Amino acid sequence: MRSDEAHAIGSLAADGIGGATARAHELHRAIASRVFGALGPETAPIQAAHEALSSAIYTGVRVAGGAGGRLAGVVVAATRPADAPALLDNPGAGFAVGALNGILGDRLYERDSALALPMTVRVDGHDVPLTPDAIAAAHPDPTGRVAVFLHGLCETEASWKLGTAREDAPPLPTYAERLQEDLGLSPVLVRYNSGRRISDNGRELARLLHELVTHWPGEVRDLVLIGHSMGGLIIRSACHVAEGAERPWRRQLTHVVMLGTPHLGAPLEQQVNHATRIMRRIPEAVPVAAVLDVRSAGIRDLRFGAITDSDWSGHEPDHFSDPCGDVPLLTGVRHCTICATLTARHDAPVGRIFGDLLVTHSSATGAGRRRKIAFSAEDTVHIGGMNHFALLNHPRVYEQLHDWLAADRPDVPALGA
DSSP, X not given: OOHHHHHHHHHHHHHHHHHHHHHHHHHHHHHHHHHHHHHOGGGHHHHHHHHHHHHHHHHHHHHHHHHHHHHHHHHHHHHSOTTOOOGGGOHHHHHHXXXXXXXXXXXXXXXXXXXXXXXXXXXXXXXXOSSHHHHHHHOSSOOSEEEEEEOOTXXXXXXXXXXXXXXXXXXXXXXXXXXXXXXXXXXXXXXXXXXXOHHHHHHHHHHHHHHHHHHSSSOOOEEEEEEETHHHHHHHHHHHHHHHHTOTHHHXXXXXXXXXXXXXXXXXXHHHHHHHHHHTTSGGGHHHHHHHTTOXXXXXXXXXXXXXXXGTTTSOTTOOSOOOOOOOOOTTSEEEEEEEESSSSTTSHHHHHHTTSSSOHHHHHTBOSSOBOOOOGGGEEEEESOOGGGGGSOHHHHHHHHHHHTTTOTTSOOTTO
């Protein structure tokens, strides 16, 4: 942990203590108001004294707790050597920091927190600067076919290893490793702050791809973009930016593959939004609603799949109607989507309602009542009996990836041949 990260954790702890104390005070006040209201107006003096005393106590806890959190951060920071390794590069802490960025990433970014994840290319747990020398060193055997992987909400680039660990054997290969071995695709894993606006991350990805293709050792003939969940929306946002700004990598782009991407929105975010609206009408539930309202802009963008600024700009944070416009798919690029459902059939009652736990079949395939995304039938694949996170590493998913990406390679044998 670096010293700036220790300071950031202390500040975050102070904010957490302050927020928790404020929510507890709100709940206490709501319950007390209901009790004193039931007892009648003659208890008004007692209620006033109770409120004054409880407010003083909660204020003291909030101030003392916040100061203690910040002080702890300062003390720990003072003990860290100048060359201390970064917490963000620690494999174990990486998952926690990824989740933290998914929930609070927009606030961390606005505060310029050391815990805010920048969008970076990652190799072996470290950032790779987008310079010719650094890229060449990180990819000693580059090919002209590049596959860029984007994780989903609250994830990191390490999430692509989900399910690969085995107790008594070497880990199973990831999609990136298998595509490199089978099809000669040079894998590039990207990590980003999933709590930021999808459209902001889309612009960042468009910029990153420009630098990557410009400084890649050798000519990039084919560029493939693969995204899980929110990662697919960010890829579509970056493609929209590239089309308007004429980014050079647009000419190299051949495939966009999206795994469990909520093109038309995520039901869970929609349900939380509705729940908080109801909670605000119940005094005792207001503190819970306040906690849920802290969720990041990135999570809110998943409500209806907002990928451009106009999809969210000018709308209330808790809007209930779908404001998203139609963003056409790029011409000359093959757009492929894989959706999963818990049930074998996507139209079974459980599968239709719950989808893969987080994304429904209609959203992942872009088949809505108001909006429809023009995925072709041959490039839309449903896999039954699978949950959202199994899409990150599963042999059935890889088989489909292989088939799509090998379609224009007659020299490559079919998988398993």
